[in-house]
Amino acid sequence: MTSKRDRAIVVSALKHAAPYIRLFKGKVFVIKVGGEVFADRALTNALVEQVGILHQVGIRTVLIHGGGPQSTKLATALGIDTKFIEGRRVTDSDSLSVATMILNGQVNTRILATCRDLQIPAVGISGVDAGLIRAHKRPPVEGKDGSSVDYGFVGDIDSVEADILRKQLDNGLMPVVSPLSCDESGNILNINADTVAAAIAAELNAEKLILVTGASGILEDINDPGSLISYIDRKHLKELKKKGILADGMLPKAAAIDAAIENGVQRVHVISYKLPDSILLEVFTNEGTGTLVVDDINALTPEEQGEAI
Numbered sequence: 316m317t318s319k320r321d322r323a324i325v326v327s328a329l330k331h332a333a334p335y336i337r338l339f340k341g342k343v344f345v346i347k348v349g350g351e352v353f354a355d356r357a358l359t360n361a362l363v364e365q366v367g368i369l370h371q372v373g374i375r376t377v378l379i380h381g382g383g384p385q386s387t388k389l390a391t392a393l394g395i396d397t398k399f400i401e402g403r404r405v406t407d408s409d410s411l412s413v414a415t416m417i418l419n420g421q422v423n424t425r426i427l428a429t430c431r432d433l434q435i436p437a438v439g440i441s442g443v444d445a446g447l448i449r450a451h452k453r454p455p456v457e458g459k460d461g462s463s464v465d466y467g468f469v470g471d472i473d474s475v476e477a478d479i480l481r482k483q484l485d486n487g488l489m490p491v492v493s494p495l496s497c498d499e500s501g502n503i504l505n506i507n508a509d510t511v512a513a514a515i516a517a518e519l520n521a522e523k524l525i526l527v528t529g530a531s532g533i534l535e536d537i538n539d540p541g542s543l544i545s546y547i548d549r550k551h552l553k554e555l556k557k558k559g560i561l562a563d564g565m566l567p568k569a570a571a572i573d574a575a576i577e578n579g580v581q582r583v584h585v586i587s588y589k590l591p592d593s594i595l596l597e598v599f600t601n602e603g604t605g606t607l608v609v610d611d612i613n614a615l616t617p618e619e620q621g622e623a624i
Contacts, residue, residue, distance in 0.1 A: 332599045339598070340373035342522035343484070347512035349528050350382035352588050353422050359429050362527070365594040366489070367435040375484045377515060378437075379492040381508040382414070382422040389413050401459070401566055406467040406505040414505045418493040426491050437489045440479075442496030443503065447480070448511065449473045450496040450504050470496050470504030472511070477518035509571035517578035524575050525584045525594065526568055532585045532606030537562060546607040546615060549576055576610050583608040 346366060352358045370376045383404065387397045390413045398405040406414060423439045430437035442448030450470035455463045483490045494511040497503045509526060516524040533552070535542035537560065547555075552569055555561050561569050572583045586593045586605030597603045609615060 335599045336372045339522060341375065343375045343377065343516075343519045344369060344523045344525060344598075345377045345379065345512055345516035345519065345521045346525045346527065346594070347379040347508055348381070348588065349508075350380065350386070350417075350422060351384045351529060352527070353380060353382070353425055354384055358588060359425065360433075361591070362588055362594070363426060363429045363435070364433055365592060367430070367433050368595065369598065370435060370489045377480055377484070377490050377492060377519065377521075378426070379494065379508055379512045379515065380418075380422055380426060381494070382417040385417045385421060386410070386413050389417060399563075400464055400466070403466065403469070403507060403567055404505070405465075406469050408468070411468045411503060411505060415495060415503060418495050423491060423493045430489070430491070435489055436487060437491050438483055439491050439493070440483075441493035442506065442511065445476065445479050447476055447492075448494075448496040448506065448514070449476070449499070450506060451498050452502065452504060468502070468504055470498070470506045472496075472506065472514050475514050475518040477515070480515065480519060507567045507571070509568050510574070513571035513575035513578075513580070516575050516580045521580055523582045523584060523598075524572075524580050525586065525597065526572070527586055527588050527594065528564070528568070529587060529589060530565070530585070531587045531590070531604075533561075533565070533608075535560070537565075544606050545603070546609070546612065548609055548612045549573055551612075552608060572608050576608065581609065 348362060352362050366376055366378055390397050390410060395409045395413065419441050427437050427439050440447060450472050453466050453469045453471045455465040457463065480490050492511065492515065494506045494508040495503060496506055512524060531540060531543050533544045533547060535544055552572065556569055568585065575583055584597050584605055584607055586597050590604050593604045597605060
């Protein structure tokens with residue numbers, strides 16, 4: 316039997332969440348989650364349950380997933396070397412086959428199965444489907460040392476056919492997107508999931524882009540978890556990159572954040588899946604849990620800056 320205290324907590328929580336539900340109902344949230352979450356059943360359930368709540372209160376939610384750890388694990392088992400340059404995976408022919416099996420097969424299907432268990436009407440889709448993501452093979456680029464770097468079968472996005480996702484959202488479905496795409500000739504291309512999420516968020520005029528990762532957010536010092544930056548703008552984010560504070564997997568995230576905001580996304584959040592209910596806390600409380608990135612800090616509300624009101 317529920318105690319009076321427990322009932323009071325439930326009622327208080329609902330009252331606290333109500334203004335946020337009114338504010339965000341009917342708006343689009345794009346949520347990108349790293350593949351490491353979906354390697355663990357309990358983490359998958361906890362994450363999808365949060366995303367499902369957003370969908371169920373009327374927030375038009377698009378979930379984009381990675382699959383890096385699973386791809387690396389399978390590649391290793393098959394004797395295929397995995398190579399990264401500046402936080403981005405190099406994709407040769409064998410690695411592309413692995414990515415296709417993992418992203419469109421294992422990870423996407425696992426998420427959809429969890430959605431079915433939680434009665435969330437989700438539908439799986441990749442950038443290949445109906446030309447959702449139109450892309451071309453990235454040409455060789457100049458590396459930090461001046462040498463030519465070829466990322467292999469990695470794609471750069473030309474356009475996103477956002478109406479494909481809008482039709483699903485309009486029909487009450489929650490798209491679960493794999494970041495694979497292809498070029499006009501049907502050659503499959505692997506695209507960084509953060510990059511895909513930023514492009515989709517911009518085309519859908521998303522209210523928020525939420526990047527869920529292992530880190531607690533953006534840190535002033537990568538060796539000090541206590542140096543979390545609560546909010547930052549594009550200018551200061553670029554300064555962190557120039558100083559070398561952003562490294563490895565945070566580099567493509569920083570590029571994706573910059574692109575999303577440049578193309579009209581007002582709020583980008585970087586939060587950790589390791590903190591229980593981090594998505595719900597970020598969306599339905601003033602304090603949040605990770606780092607909020609905006610174009611200009613002066614545009615933040617007092618609540619977003621953590622000021623007492």
